[in-house]
Amino acid sequence: MLRRFFKQETIKRQVLGTSYVVPDSSRCIQCGICSFNCPIDIDVRRHAWVGEPVKDSRCLTCGECIARCPRAVLRFQQTSLFDAQQAAKEE
Amino acid sequence: MRHYVIIGAGVAALSAAQAIRQQDNLAEILMVSDDPFGYYSRPGLAYYLNGEVTEEYLFPFSEKEIQQLNFFRIQDRVTQILPDKRRVLLSSGGGLGYDALLLATGAAAAIPPVQGIELQGVVKLDNLYDARQILSLSRKARRAVVVGGGITALELVEGLCAQGVETHFFLRGDHYWSSVLDEIESRLVETRLIEEGVQIHTHTELSEALGKHGSLEAVRTTRGELIQADILAVAIGIQPRKELADGCGLKTDRGILVNERMQTSCEEIFAAGDVAQVYDPASGKWILDSLWGPAREQGRHAGMNMAGLPALYTKPPAFNVTRLSGLAATIIGAVGRGRSEDEVDIAHGESQAWRDNPDAIVARAEYHVNHLRVIIGKDTLLGAVVMGDQTLSHPLQYLILNHVDITPIRDELIAPGDRLGAILQNFWLNLATTHAA
Numbered sequence: 001m002l003r004r005f006f007k008q009e010t011i012k013r014q015v016l017g018t019s020y021v022v023p024d025s026s027r028c029i030q031c032g033i034c035s036f037n038c039p040i041d042i043d044v045r046r047h048a049w050v051g052e053p054v055k056d057s058r059c060l061t062c063g064e065c066i067a068r069c070p071r072a073v074l075r076f077q078q079t080s081l082f083d084a085q086q087a088a089k090e091e
Numbered sequence: 092m093r094h095y096v097i098i099g100a101g102v103a104a105l106s107a108a109q110a111i112r113q114q115d116n117l118a119e120i121l122m123v124s125d126d127p128f129g130y131y132s133r134p135g136l137a138y139y140l141n142g143e144v145t146e147e148y149l150f151p152f153s154e155k156e157i158q159q160l161n162f163f164r165i166q167d168r169v170t171q172i173l174p175d176k177r178r179v180l181l182s183s184g185g186g187l188g189y190d191a192l193l194l195a196t197g198a199a200a201a202i203p204p205v206q207g208i209e210l211q212g213v214v215k216l217d218n219l220y221d222a223r224q225i226l227s228l229s230r231k232a233r234r235a236v237v238v239g240g241g242i243t244a245l246e247l248v249e250g251l252c253a254q255g256v257e258t259h260f261f262l263r264g265d266h267y268w269s270s271v272l273d274e275i276e277s278r279l280v281e282t283r284l285i286e287e288g289v290q291i292h293t294h295t296e297l298s299e300a301l302g303k304h305g306s307l308e309a310v311r312t313t314r315g316e317l318i319q320a321d322i323l324a325v326a327i328g329i330q331p332r333k334e335l336a337d338g339c340g341l342k343t344d345r346g347i348l349v350n351e352r353m354q355t356s357c358e359e360i361f362a363a364g365d366v367a368q369v370y371d372p373a374s375g376k377w378i379l380d381s382l383w384g385p386a387r388e389q390g391r392h393a394g395m396n397m398a399g400l401p402a403l404y405t406k407p408p409a410f411n412v413t414r415l416s417g418l419a420a421t422i423i424g425a426v427g428r429g430r431s432e433d434e435v436d437i438a439h440g441e442s443q444a445w446r447d448n449p450d451a452i453v454a455r456a457e458y459h460v461n462h463l464r465v466i467i468g469k470d471t472l473l474g475a476v477v478m479g480d481q482t483l484s485h486p487l488q489y490l491i492l493n494h495v496d497i498t499p500i501r502d503e504l505i506a507p508g509d510r511l512g513a514i515l516q517n518f519w520l521n522l523a524t525t526h527a528a
Contacts (some may be wrong), residue, residue: 005153024485026384026410027384027412028384029132029134029135029383029384030102030132030135030149030383031132031134031135031137031138031144031149032132032135032149032150032151033135033138033143033144033148035144035148036144036145036148045151045484049151053422060449068143070138070143070413070414070419071412071419072412072419072421072481072484072485073412075485084452
């Protein structure tokens with residue numbers, strides 16, 4: 001029981017730790033709800049305007065912006081930062 | 092030094108200015124608009140109305156960042172274009188010369204031709220001024236009537252409802268947004284509205300607005316029914332603001348006709364955004380969109396061409412994600428059902444292309460509030476409506492926009508049963524793994 005709980009927690013932490021918030025600019029209408037709801041005031045909207053992942057070291061990956069976006073612009077996407085094999089492939 | 096004049100302050104105008112600045116560091120860029128607020132997110136007004144975002148967050152760029160783009164903003168109204176002299180005249184007197192001119196004047200709400208429409212309390216939702224007015228009216232208002240179909244009408248209903256105003260929604264036909272949604276999808280939206288306390292009046296048309304001392308007091312329907320109301324919000328469609336183009340003899344239809352370089356019938360005048368009716372080589376028609384994403388792209392292409400860098404705009408299949416009474420909804424490609432009774436033309440956030448009723452097969456699946464409708468062509472998918480769960484929204488966007496061959500799963504898709512979602516999801520995962528390999 002306890003083990004399962006920790007396993008779930010580990011997976012969750014892994015996903016949060018190795019994912020970025022990634023925008024799909026073609027869906028964004030710059031309404032600002034994401035920036036408005038960010039607990040640490042990252043301008044998520046600007047990332048969506050330029051089409052870049054939120055690679056801000058302060059990002060908590062709390063998912064608040066993803067949940068609030070009315071147009072499904074934002075997603076978590078796993079990055080290759082901790083996966084050497086994948087990173088090598090991309091290079 | 093080249094001189095550029097941009098009329099308008101929306102996203103098409105801004106992205107054109109950005110594109111020009113990227114090509115030409117020395118150019119003088121003048122942006123003329125009668126909107127005192129400059130550039131802000133116009134689709135975001137809906138979320139300002141329902142309280143999801145505050146007014147300051149509607150402005151994506153600070154005044155300082157706008158200044159860094161190095162263009163001048165002039166708050167004025169252009170009264171006339173003189174193509175021979177390459178000059179525009181301003182309402183304050185005087186004029187501006189240009190080497191290239193962009194018309195990004197957007198579109199304004201169509202006003203129904205009924206008596207009493209000029210009364211105070213009759214509102215539309217085009218700009219920040221309108222949104223502010225609705226919010227200030229709804230502080231005192233007890234009852235509102237919304238007339239129209241489409242996304243804007245629904246946004247008005249939701250906004251007024253969120254402000255605690257008893258809201259009545261008039262529909263001419265028997266269901267909401269009949270030009271794009273089918274009956275099941277409309278019912279899904281309507282049921283949720285009714286749960287929120289909205290009163291929907293089907294087969295109901297506005298006949299006149301009645302008031303006292305210049306303020307709205309009630310509306311009358313064509314059946315003679317009288318409903319007391321302090322607010323009447325209209326969203327029966329939009330009209331591209333093409334008067335300037337008409338006045339100087341540019342070729343226009345419902346909007347200003349432009350070629351793939353966003354060029355009008357006059358070589359140095361360009362148009363982009365809601366006002367532009369863009370040539371689509373695929374269908375051989377000129378299409379009018381009122382979509383934010385395409386407006387940004389059109390502005391960018393216009394800007395590049397104005398600065399002398401040839402760029403051809405290809406119209407992508409119409410695509411929008413929005414929220415219909417709290418349900419996320421993606422609408423892609425041709426899903427339409429012809430004309431709607433509630434709108435005289437397309438409304439904000441819509442594309443004319445959605446209404447095309449293709450010769451194709453429709454497959455659908457429903458799971459409580461989640462609804463999926465796919466329009467299946469000969470060997471590709473032509474359109475889709477995804478409501479509720481958005482897992483398939485991105486895959487379908489890709490499959491339709493890239494005309495992916497779906498022959499391997501076509502028979503499965505058409506076969507009865509509600510495995511539609513699973514079949515598409517599997518197909519998508521297979522496609523993704525083969526691509527990655």
